[in-house]
Amino acid sequence: MSTQMLTVEKLCASYGAAQILYDIGLEVGRGEVVALMGRNGAGKTTTMKAVMGLMTQSTGSIVFDGHDVSGRQPYEIARLGLGFVPEDRRIFSDLTVLENLDIGRQPPRKFSDGVAAPVWTEQKLLALFPNLGEMPHRPGGRMSGGEQQMLTIARTLMGNPLLILLDEPSEGVAPVIVEMIANTIVELKKAGVSILLSEQNVHFAELVSDRAYVLEKGQLRWNGTMAELADNIDIQRAYLTV
Ligand code: ATP
Numbered sequence: 001m002s003t004q005m006l007t008v009e010k011l012c013a014s015y016g017a018a019q020i021l022y023d024i025g026l027e028v029g030r031g032e033v034v035a036l037m038g039r040n041g042a043g044k045t046t047t048m049k050a051v052m053g054l055m056t057q058s059t060g061s062i063v064f065d066g067h068d069v070s071g072r073q074p075y076e077i078a079r080l081g082l083g084f085v086p087e088d089r090r091i092f093s094d095l096t097v098l099e100n101l102d103i104g105r106q107p108p109r110k111f112s113d114g115v116a117a118p119v120w121t122e123q124k125l126l127a128l129f130p131n132l133g134e135m136p137h138r139p140g141g142r143m144s145g146g147e148q149q150m151l152t153i154a155r156t157l158m159g160n161p162l163l164i165l166l167d168e169p170s171e172g173v174a175p176v177i178v179e180m181i182a183n184t185i186v187e188l189k190k191a192g193v194s195i196l197l198s199e200q201n202v203h204f205a206e207l208v209s210d211r212a213y214v215l216e217k218g219q220l221r222w223n224g225t226m227a228e229l230a231d232n233i234d235i236q237r238a239y240l241t242v
Contacts, residue, residue, distance in 0.1 A: 003030040003113075004063075005163045005194045006051070011060035013050045020046045021218045024060070026196075028163060030111070033185060033195045035205040035226060037240055038215035044198035045087060047215070048165045051196075052084045053077045065162050066112040081109045081117070083161030087168045087198075089152045093141030097132050100140055100151055101125065104158030117162050118192045125154040128187060131180070146177030153184070163194045170204045182207040200241045206230045214239050 004027060011024040021043050028034045036044050050058045053074040062070045069077050078084070091100050101122050108119045126133035129150045140148060149169055156164060169185075170178045185195065185208040199205045205212060205226060212229045214222040216239045222229070229235060 004028075005030050005032075005065055006196065007061075007063040008047075008051060009061040011047065011050055011058065011062065013046055013055045013058035015057070019218070021050065021058070024215070024218075024220055026213050026220070026223070028194055028196050030194055031189070031192050032211065033189050033197060033209045035209040035212040036196060036198045036215065037200060037202070037205060037212050037229075039200055039239065039241060042200075042215040042239075043218040044200075044215060045167055046218070048084065048167050048196070048198060051077075051165060052082065078159075081160070081162035083156040083159055083164040085152050085156050085164060085166045085169070087171060089145070089148045091140040091143075091148050091151050091155070094139060096137045096139055097143075097151060098122065098136045100155050101158050104155035106159040109160050109162060111162055117160060119160055120157040122158070125157055128184060129154055144174070144177070146173035146181075149173055149177070149181065150184070153181075157188075157193075161193075163196065164188075165196050165198075167198045168200070169197070170199065170201055178204060202230065202236055202240050 006028040008024060008026045011021055013021040024047055036047060038044050049055050051062055053072050064080060064082055067080055109117045111117055131147055132150055132154060140151060169181050182204060197209060209226040212226050213220060214235060221239055222235050
């Protein structure tokens with residue numbers, strides 16, 4: 001049985017007449033953290049939306065945990081255990097931390113080969129995110145951007161996902177929180193969570209990722225191990241923010 005969690009082939013996507021993605025191919029293995037890298041507008045968010053079934057105009061093949069999900073509806077894909085943490089942090093501002101977490105709750109899951117996926121509880125998540133643990137009754141609207149980002153990740157984990165798409169978790173949050181988020185991703189990896197991470201900052205990606213794919217203008221320009229990318233200044237200068 002394959003331990004591939006996500007296999008994307010020849011993915012193309014458009015907004016109206018504007019084609020944004022051209023023949024993207026990528027893979028995420030079980031337990032891997034893979035960075036999808038590129039500057040603003042390279043197509044990272046569009047790739048994640050297409051994988052999640054949110055791009056109405058897209059073609060290509062997307063296989064998630066052995067299921068062909070190409071052309072499936074977002075709710076069907078979510079139900080199979082694909083978690084998406086969008087860049088714009090959609091928490092409920094009137095609800096408290098605990099209430100926001102409760103909304104994400106779904107039963108424990110198994111991978112298609114019968115192996116149990118990591119199981120998350122509120123207790124475990126408040127320990128993993130000590131900031132949230134200190135403010136269980138605070139309304140979402142009264143939290144900082146970084147705390148909201150953590151809450152969005154924690155709420156997605158409450159769904160016991162098999163794989164998480166994490167869209168630019170370091171974007172617009174204070175450096176101290178960026179470091180905490182990086183540490184948390186490392187902890188998630190240790191717990192066996194598989195993650196496809198969108199990121200433009202090579203230093204952040206290097207802290208947490210096993211492998212990387214580099215996009216420019218909706219096309220895949222490079223892929224390899226994160227260590228190779230961290231050493232490859234030419235690729236970084238050409239396609240990333242350094
Ligand atoms: P960012 O870091 O800015 O989110 P990104 O790599 O995630 O960058 P995308 O958001 O996927 O990039 O955008 C890729 C391209 O698609 C950009 O040229 C952008 O202008 C275009 N685009 C994004 N959303 C739309 C939309 N709703 N309608 C039309 N074009 C869009």
